[in-house]
Every structure is written in C-alpha cells, then in structure tokens.
C-alpha cells in the first residue's frame with residue numbers, strides 16, 4: 272500500500288505551538304527524504320502530534336490511532352509515531368497500551384527525530400532537553416509562504432490548576448533575542464510579510480530584552496509588514512506593552528488574553544494569579560493605548576466548584592468587556608493536574624448548559640461588533656482566493672485579525688496591504704470592497 276517514495280503524514284491537534292512543532296517535524300522528515308502528504312492514505316510514516324489539554328482532543332487522537340492500528344494490521348510496514356503532550360505525559364506506558372505505536376517523542380525531543388526514525392527499538396523519547404531544543408529546531412519547513420510562526424519561548428511556569436502544559440513542555444525558557452531577530456530577518460529575506468511570535472506566555476519573554484523591545488526590534492526589519500503574538504498572560508500585561516502596540520503600526524491591533532472566568536474566586540482556584548477586577552483594569556489599559564484593539568479570550572465553563580453565581584459573573588464579564596471572539600470549552604479533568612482532584616466536580620449536563628449560554632451571549636456580541644464595522648475602511652493584507660465563497664472573491668485579514676472577503680481587481684496579488692471598505696459584518700467574517 273505504500274508509495275515507492277518515503278511519504279509521511281502528520282496529523283496535528285491542539286494549539287499553535289503544536290502547529291509550529293508539526294512544521295519542525297515536517298522539516299526534519301523532508302531532510303530525511305520524505306515527501307509530506309496531506310492524507311494518511313499510502314503514507315509510510317504517520318506522526319500523530321497530540322494535545323492533552325482537553326479530554327476531547329485525547330479522544331480524537333485515540334480514535335485516529337485505532338483506525339491506523341487496523342490499517343497497520345493489513346500493512347505492517349506502516350510506521351506510527353506519536354508526538355506532543357500525550358507522548359510526553361504517558362512515556363513508555365503509551366507504547367505498552369498501544370502495540371501499534373513504533374516510537375513516541377515529547378515536544379522537547381523533536382530535534383532528535385532524525386535519529387529516532389532509524390532506531391530499531393520501540394522507544395519513548397521524553398527526556399528534558401531544554402538547552403538543545405533552542406537552535407536545533409530551526410528547520411526550514413513552513414506551511415504558509417506569507418505568514419510565519421516564530422517560537423520565542425518554550426514551556427510555562429504558571430501551573431494553572433487545570434493545565435498540563437508545565438508538565439509536558441517544561442519550565443519557561445526564552446530564546447536569545449539575537450536568534451529570534453536573525454530568524455525574522457531570514458524570513459523577511461525570503462518574502463515573508465507577517466510574523467507571529469509564539470509562546471505559552473509571550474509577554475513573560477525574558478531572552479535578553481523585554482517583550483515590547485523585541486516587538487520593536489522586529490518591526491525595524493525591512494519587509495516585515497505585520498507582527499502578531501500569541502498567547503499573552505494577563506498578569507504580565509503592562510503599560511509598556513500596551514503603548515508599544517498603540518504606537519507601532521506594524522504591531523497588529525489584536526491581543527488574545529485568556530480570562531478563563533469572570534469570577535475571582537474561581538480564578539483563585541484556577542491559580543491564574545489575577546482577579547477579575549485586575550483583568551478588567553488591564554483591558555481598560557489596552558483600550559486607552561489602542562482604542563481599536565480587538566480582544567479575544569478563552570473561557571472554561573464549569574470549573575470544579577463553580578457556582579451558579581460564579582457562572583453569572585462570567586456571563587456578566589462577557590457583556591462588560593465585549594470580546595471580539597472567544598474560545599470556550601467545558602472543563603475536563605486532566606491527569607496529574609490539581610483541579611482534577613478538586614471536590615465538587617460538576618456534571619456534564621451543567622457544564623454543557625453553561626457553555627451553551629456563554630457561546631450564545633458571545634456570538635451576539637461578536638456579530639454586533641462586526642456589524643458596527645460596516646461602512647468603515649481598513650487595511651487588509653491579501654492572502655489569496657477565498658475558499659468559502661463561489662464568487663471568485665479573495666480574502667485577507669485586518670490588523671485586528673478579522674477575515675475580510677472582497678472582489679479582487681487586476682492588481683490584486685498575495686501579500687499586499689490594500690484598503691477595503693466593509694459592506695457587511697457576519698459572525699465569522701466581513702464582506703468588503705476594495706477602495707481604489
């Protein structure tokens with residue numbers, strides 16, 4: 272069933288860190304002579320790059336692994352590797368419970384993939400390898416030729432009580448700023464227009480300069496038109512960052528700032544290190560310096576012990592802040608986390624009801640915000656033909672990270688900043704027309 276040439280398929284679940292890790296994995300495999308396929312059919316190697324932040328992501332991985340295991344029974348030459356947070360958390364246990372897995376490796380061991388590929392033994396590579404990862408990971412594969420991810424730091428020190436990341440990705444460590452600048456310069460040199468700085472808590476960056484200083488240095492690189500960053504932690508958001516975003520045109524008017532709950536007592540049990548009032552003060556600070564900033568967030572519905580009144584505080588917070596968009600999920604117990612052992616775990620029914628209310632309230636707010644943009648003009652970076660409509664429209668993004676669909680003209684090509692007037696706002700996108 273395998274093709275003549277070595278072919279690999281990488282399935283990615285989870286956050287942008289995982290997406291970037293998959294790019295590194297693809298880069299290493301290409302260096303070893305693999306073609307990268309968009310489907311698992313016919314692949315000689317399948318890498319499942321896993322996420323364990325929520326139970327659902329883990330279930331999806333297990334079902335895909337089950338499907339591949341059946342395939343491997345018919346085609347024993349198929350190699351299956353597991354990477355990411357589940358691989359790190361489970362180590363050798365994963366190989367024991369799933370005999371179809373040939374080898375596994377954690378996020379700090381990706382750079383070793385070149386060697387693991389040829390290891391004759393079924394092994395789990397999950398050693399802490401902080402020092403080695405920084406610079407060996409700069410493999411060339413990138414999924415997009417306009418917008419690039421750049422890791423600026425790895426790991427996390429915060430130990431939020433529901434989260435596995437500090438256990439799977441290790442303690443926080445920042446790449447030296449010189450290395451980041453040099454990577455960004457190289458990207459500009461080969462035509463990249465937009466850079467997204469990546470880290471679990473980018474604004475805690477500590478690699479020889481402050482995070483706002485890093486943003487400013489990257490903005491001075493010729494050819495880079497836009498800079499984004501994800502994810503920021505509310506506790507480290509300060510006036511220096513807010514004013515840097517406000518003053519520097521290349522730094523996009525968007526921040527993803529997870530609040531998780533509108534109840535300060537839930538935030539304490541989550542170990543988030545801020546109260547709702549402190550979070551709200553940071554939102555005001557951001558809006559003072561960047562009046563047009565789009566703010567998105569994460570919410571967990573039904574954290575252990577969350578009362579009806581805690582939930583109402585979250586709904587109230589959504590209405591008070593008016594986020595441009597949210598990612599909301601039901602709380603799920605993750606192994607080895609403090610919250611998993613907390614009393615008063617809520618039923619799935621209550622969690623689902625609360626999640627549904629949160630999403631309903633948020634959808635209305637998002638749509639209202641997008642409607643309010645009708646008639647206004649925005650700079651949009653063109654990205655290509657829109658995949659979702661049949662009218663030959665193109666799409667791009669505003670600096671506030673909103674997708675805009677528009678009819679192109681004869682000068683339209685990828686990677687331009689064009690002016691677009693918004694005609695209609697929807698929940699997930701905007702329709703606009705070029706302003707010539």
Ligand code: SF4
Pocket residue numbers: 427428429430431434435436437471472504
């Ligand atoms: S800040 Fe909290 S939620 Fe985010 S990665 Fe660290 S521990 Fe997890």
